[in-house]
Amino acid sequence: MISSETITGYLTRLAARQPTPGGGAAAALHAAQGAALVAMVARYTTGAKYEQHAPLVQRITAAAGGLVGEALRLADADEEAFQGVIDSYKLPSDTDESKATRAAGIQSALIQAAQIPAKLIKVSGDVVDLATELFDVANANVISDVAAAADAARAAATTARVNIDINVVAVKDPEARALLAQQTDGIEEKVVLAADALSARVRERILG
Numbered sequence: 001m002i003s004s005e006t007i008t009g010y011l012t013r014l015a016a017r018q019p020t021p022g023g024g025a026a027a028a029l030h031a032a033q034g035a036a037l038v039a040m041v042a043r044y045t046t047g048a049k050y051e052q053h054a055p056l057v058q059r060i061t062a063a064a065g066g067l068v069g070e071a072l073r074l075a076d077a078d079e080e081a082f083q084g085v086i087d088s089y090k091l092p093s094d095t096d097e098s099k100a101t102r103a104a105g106i107q108s109a110l111i112q113a114a115q116i117p118a119k120l121i122k123v124s125g126d127v128v129d130l131a132t133e134l135f136d137v138a139n140a141n142v143i144s145d146v147a148a149a150a151d152a153a154r155a156a157a158t159t160a161r162v163n164i165d166i167n168v169v170a171v172k173d174p175e176a177r178a179l180l181a182q183q184t185d186g187i188e189e190k191v192v193l194a195a196d197a198l199s200a201r202v203r204e205r206i207l208g
Contacts, residue, residue: 001076002021002025002028002029002072002075002076002079003072003073003075003076010029014026019082019083019086020079020082020083020086021075021078021079022079022082023159023162023163024075024078024079024081024082024113024116024117024120024159024160024163025075025078025079026159027078027117027120027155027156027157027159027160027163028071028072028074028075028078028120028156029071029072029075030124030152030153030155030156030159031067031071031074031120031123031124031127031152031153031156032067032068032071032072032075033149033152034124034127034128034131034148034149034150034151034152034153034156035064035065035067035068035071035123035127035130035149035153036064036068037131037145037146037148037149037152038060038064038067038127038130038131038134038146038149039060039061039064039065039068040142040145041131041134041138041139041142041143041145041146041149042057042060042061042064042134042138043061044138044139044141044142045057045134045137045138045139050137050139053137056133056134056137057134057137060130060133060134063126063130064127064130067123067126067127067130070123071120071123071156074116074119074120074123077116078113078116078117078120078163081109081112081113081115081116082113084109084112084113085106085109085110085113085167087109088102088105088106088108088109089102089106091105091106106170107171107172107173107176110167110168110170110171111167111171111176111180113163113167114163114164114167114168114171114180114184116163117160117161117163117164118160118164118183118184118187120156120157120160121156121157121160121161121184121187121188121191122187123156124153124154124156124157124160124188124191125153125157125190125191125194127149127150127152127153127156128149128150128153128154128191128194128195128198129194131146131149131150131153131198132150132194132198134146135198135201135202140205143202143205143206144202144206146198146202147198147199147202147203150194150195150196150198150199150202151195151199153191153195154191154192154195154196154199157188157191157192157195158188158192160188161184161187161188164180164184167180168180168181168184
């Protein structure tokens with residue numbers, strides 16, 4: 001499982017000529033890193049100087065920690081879901097009945113695989129929202145990490161979007177495709193706009 005392996009082990013598997021882990025898992029780790037950066041900035045925004053903001057900072061710290069865990073769960077889920085797609089393509093197809101079973105299995109696996117990155121985009125948006133909340137009160141010495149968190153979440157959202165697209169394109173059922181499109185079209189755009197706006201605010205604050 002990605003959530004319990006070393007960074008070196010994960011990167012070795014990511015670089016290998018094997019289908020999993022892939023871009024979906026990488027997207028989830030982008031989100032996890034973004035959430036972890038938010039938590040780190042929040043923990044530096046404590047003490048007497050920030051006492052008036054303590055409730056906000058405590059809430060953000062806890063929420064960011066929860067998003068780290070959720071992103072890691074989605075990394076594992078994405079790897080499992082894509083493996084399900086691969087396994088469905090390996091099903092027998094030597095009879096009409098087995099061909100039909102195989103086709104149905106492939107379509108079901110593709111639809112399931114598209115759900116994971118959609119959930120990840122939601123997590124990415126939550127990371128940007130927390131980083132945006134933290135920006136106005138954050139310790140100035142680590143303010144650049146607010147932008148780093150936003151940029152990591154942006155990368156997670158756009159990478160997840162590509163993974164949705166490649167799965168949706170392979171779905172043959174028009175109704176299923178339309179439903180997936182309705183659920184996922186444009187969902188990353190708000191994340192990207194919010195992340196870009198926050199990064200710009202951080203840079204403006206740094207440069208004065």
